[in-house]
Amino acid sequence: MHWFYLVLAIAFETIGTTALKTSEGFTKLWPSVITLGCFFTALFLLSLVLKTVPVGVTYAIWSGLGIVLISAIGWVAFxxxxxxPAILGMALIVAGIVVMQVFSNTAGH
Incomplete structure (x- = not known):
């Protein structure tokens, strides 16, 4: 269940970051509300993940996939x-996550 929570946390963080872009420095009400709600939900879900998955592994996956997703959203939506080089860098991030999950004993399987 912790991996499902992590996927949801990443999704909420990505939605929140997208809304943050449209909030124009928290000057637009609804994008600001969405940003805060999504960030709160993402952090709550992340706290559930940290009960069973090591913090380093959790943060590597959280930040790595967040970078890739928000970059893709930035490309499509904005x-x-x-x-x-940016695409290659993101591919290396994803490769690092895969290596960690497949070969590392610290991944909390």
């Missing part, structure tokens, strides 16, 4: 450019 026209942010992703050059080859």
């Amino acid at each position: 026209g942010q450019k992703l050059d080859l």
